Amino acid sequence: MEQSKFDKPEDIIYLKQFVKKHPDNKMGWYLLGKHYRDAGKEGKANYCFIQAGDIYDAFEQSSHPLAVSTNQLEELKAWEKRKKRKRLVRNVTVIAVPLLLLALLIPSIGNQKQIPGDDAVPAVADGSPGLGVVLVPRKEKTPAGYAFGEVMKAGGESPPKVIAAHLEEKGGWKQWNGNARLLMEMERGSGQAQFEVSMLDRNVCACDPADAKPAASRFAEWKIEQEQHWTLSSAIVQYRNLYKKWPENLDALVRPYPHNVLSGEGEGMAAMFPELLAKLKLSASQAENAKPQTGGQGTKDAAAQIAGATSIGSNGLFQPDWSKPLEIVIDVSNHTLAVVHNGLIVRSYRVGLGGSKTPEGSFFISEKVRDPNGGDGIFGSRGMTLSNTLYAIHGTNDKDSIGKDESLGCIRLGEADVEELFDMVPLGTPVQIKNGTLPPDAKAPQERFRLAPKQDESNPAKVYRWLT
Template identity: 40%
Template sequence: MANSHYLKKYVQMHPDNKMGWYLLGKEYEKAGQHGKANYCFNQSGGIFEAFETSKMPSDIWKEYESKLLQQAQDKDRRSVRIRRALIVFMLLLLALVPSVDAPGQSKKAEEALLNNDPERATAEDQQQNAGNEGSRHAAPDEDLVIFTASQEGGFGAGGTQMEPGPFTHTHLLQGKLAVLELKKQGKWLIWNREMPLSYTLKNNGPGAIAYQSYNPKACNCQPSDGSKLSGAAFAWTGEQEEQALLYSAIKAYKNNTGGFPEKMSDLLRPFPGNWVSGTTEGMKEAFQPLLQRVKTEAAGQEPTDTNEVADGAKGKGPFSKTWGNRPFFDEPLKIVVDKSNHRLAVVSGRIILRNYKVGLGGIRTPEGNYVITDKVMNPNGHSDGEFGSRGMQLSGTNYAIHGTNEPASVGADESQGCVRMSKTDVEELFDMVPMGTPVLISKGALPDEVLVPTERFHTDREQDQTNPQKTYHWL
């Protein structure tokens, strides 16, 4: 499997290259991983038949493989060189940036000197300096750690500069900014409760920021131990998932009812008003700030102002542990079902938060865009019945995402069209997405790798979410 790393990267970047899929399949085949090999061969289309059934000389595809691997390795080395150069450039830039005087400050001092009052000039100058330095460079808080996550090798969630930029808004960096690394798979960025620490930025006073890399490939070094930050990072990722659920629920409530939920209990009504399955202490704290953000967005205004960001930099509010004092996920949650490899993902924009294995019905499972219209616990009154312990109705159909009493069918095409999930997975999904969540069912959209945390997402339920008045006949 020495070549599989580069081949896997290559097909992620070039999913339409049939030969790349075929070569990756051969690597899996040699390693005895026949399931993965067959998946790759299916993606390779006619290339597989051309080389396997016609017995074409092996030196032809081996020569192609050699060139392809060389190309992927060269690109890998170029990426490492670019990252190193960027880090050096940043450090040089920080060292060369001069201090900037406040506008009008020198002019006031000159006017005072012309009036033959040097003591007044000195006093006014010092007072102005103290005021500006206090607002621009508050004393760093050594104990404050804030977080964000960015694409591996990048400086923002999309590989671009983070906003607000820590190098141009140093007064907001009152403690240490820890940046976690989002791995990239094809067009997707992979969220994980235990993402590796990429680097930190620390405010060491006016005009001084300390950069510490924790990625040995990026710094070509043996990085410092980041284990002390891992516990805080794990807590932060959990808070972001809670806020993503709540933000999505408020948006869905507004889209479906035309009004805003004015209190948390508006989202926690008994079935069928159970927009969310339950709550957490973090969700209760974040409700009003998130509600105000959604209202501001609905009015077409920018939801984050300077005062809010500054308060976050001082450790205040539910978003204070996130860079920019705003939720990390700025797009509502969505469910994507990939029929080609039996996967169901929870996504926000191009970030995958979960990727589950599911059972489907082959051609019986419809494709298209839907919305979750009902969320019910123990469909038909049974937690171990044919629909398991949770069910989520798809709009305008007789299909649902639900559990099953046939766990072996998960990963296969044995349903009549519904999406089947294991008990643990469907119960986490039920808690993680609100009613009104969009659902896209298609082919070929998701990575094959299953993505579930050891510690599952869970809310504390406060309302009855069963529906004993109805017998469901999902397919």
Template identity: 40%
Template sequence: MQNTDLRSYVKKHPDNKMAWYLLGKEYLGEGQEAKANYCFQQAGEVYEAFERSKAPADIWMDYQEKLVEVSEQKEKKRRKRKMWLTLLMFLLLAGLPPADAPGGKHEVADALSAALETEDDASDAQPVKEERGASKAPVEQSNVFTAAAFGGKNDGGAALAAVWSISGTGVHTTAVLGMQASDKWLVWKRDMPVKYIVQTNSKGKLTAQSYDAKQCNCKPPEASSKIKRLGLAWTSKQETAAVLSSAIISYHKQHKTWPKSVTALAQPFPNNILGETSAEMSEMFPALLAMSQAKVQAGEGSSTGDGKTQVVETSEAKKAPFADTLGGQPFLEKPLEIIIDKSNHRLALISGSTIVRMYEVGLGGKRTPEGSYVIADKVVNPNGHANGEFGSRGMQLSNTNYAIHGTNEPDSIGLDESLGCVRMSKADVEELFALAPQGTPVRIGKDLLPELTPAPQAEQRYKYKLVPQQNNPNKTYHWLN
């Protein structure tokens, strides 16, 4: 952005310290040190914070672009409102009594003129002084999280700019967690490191701290144990939300209607779309159901079997279970899928371009088919045995004799020794069984996934309450193990 744009923005928003700082950086790049120093003085604590953290230059470019975008949006709103106010003034003046009548044209015209002169944007105005005797509203404090790619050319700039662009009055602490970038993939982990923390105080002032030595070219402090603990809870919650929203979509595809509760998703076999549940799912179900309905209506149309639209409008659905997530929406917004790479014996559970889990698996070489499938039967202790050839969990691939299952030959993991099925270790297959709802798409091929360290540590596994009666005593499975 040219500094002419920044000068215009600063003129309209003289209290935006970040804008002053960016304008100073522009002047400094042009060799106008005197003007730059003046801007840095106006920037105050923002200048101090970012000169210490030495955040990457790309962040400034992202933020500058966001400033222009927001400014243009505000200008459009201002022009539109001015047009309507002008029209209203014309209509009122056309039908009002004579100008010298009490309460006539002059009073209305003065009021509307004042509105036209002061309506730039309520969000840019300074808070008015409290009237005597008025009670001060309590300031709500919140801890918000998001995640972004770091490594290579990725520095989290877009996420950091997004934090600033939506910040306003109120006390907020927003932590940006770092995801590893590998080719086109982003790697999700429970214990992703804190890369930045941006804070907004009660007056809307911003401060930022980098916790990444590579990004700030400094020796940053250690992130607090509290923010790390909250971060772990946040990543766990995002996984639960991804599982539940994927199960809701799967239920809708199967039944052409919407589930009324988590219980509808967690039935005994063969209606066990969810293999495991948690109390947290019930809390977020109304909101995720409403979001899923909105997506289907926007993209596919809504079908409930009888041609009618079914939308949840309960007060529960309007609550904000994701107020701790930047933007107020689940971070893992794409439905879960499974990719199996025959080239490196890897199985990944993904959401869009984010790898949520990666496991090493045993395959059958050419005997393992390539193509697209879905998780059909989800069975606990296939054929009645937890330690049999199919292990403690089995997930059949469409209407075939191939499945993802456990094994009583753990040494075969990473090798091509099966007759075509996908073998997994006990801990891995039980976690995948809990994470991947019935109906999850599965794609098998070659050279699909990066070489990454598989499986999380035991304490970071996805563990919830197993749905009862998920065995199938009425069928003997003959999967090609």
């Protein structure tokens, strides 16, 4: 049997990755088929030759010059480089809407080719999310096209099942706890890896939609898991900011006061920590490599190159800036405090303030303490100092002061709200105090976020004198 002219392991890996990214390139399928044939894997070779179509016919049954070329792989790589120069990231949402919807609704038209691996590939790789979510902007005129485009751009990184949804928006902010409309659900089929698409909203498809209840149940469970991922991811990032190194394990985050970066352990956090840490390290490395180099070269192309590889978070959320930590925004104009992430309000609370005594500006949570001054006084059961000052976010024993300007500058919350906030945001969380930025109607979640306490986070040796 004649030995393949490109049988180096790196060449074979390149070919597999190439046809994943360019499933319509028949030459790539032909060359991969030749590899399988030379290796004696006739079934996989035949599959690839079928995808190659007329290219196989031309090369195997005629004396086409390229068929005997010793530089086929090099020419294929050159073709890909030319294609990358034309466009770095393919925006499939520019496809005409009727054609796109037709491709979505008829799987045989919109099927995606899948290369046969040396072994059976499981539907979900170890550590990979089983469900992905695309949050489609309300202003998007073609939501189905937008969602499908995000999945196509993600390529093999996309989870096997993806839900596209509209979240309620107010004042330019997406509302995590607002009304959500599920638009469609996409799932990779078996065999030819076709996308099986269920349209869930008649306004998107102009059709009789499928039953959305199963997808709604999956979406609700995913949201609970996503909150755990946000908090754990934020804690890992803030630990690195505070200590200039990555945490080795979850225990490094959950420590006694004053090193209590994370205020306990959430369900599933121990299992998700290793993969999340690895993904954050990769994201940080890519961001570092994208920084400007000496000589004035820009980073626009580099940033675009890494966007596709980092656009899906550890829990399957399609979002380029998924690794950005949670932040707190306080709006003094309407007495609202919100936990936010990339334009999305994850939590919002009604707060008590001090009017002009509450300073606007940028702060961070420099201390987190449980039961300050015993926990039954004017500061309630939780306190979070802002930037080592006398200003703090804390509880109160005066419920009627919530929504009013009666403090000496601090931010007061009700007991249930401050305890949830204490668990959700880690030490080091940025805090922005502004005038006029948040929607006024704070909306409580159906289920409170909670961590199971593991360490002593109290500080009985200190008498706190925050400007309550």
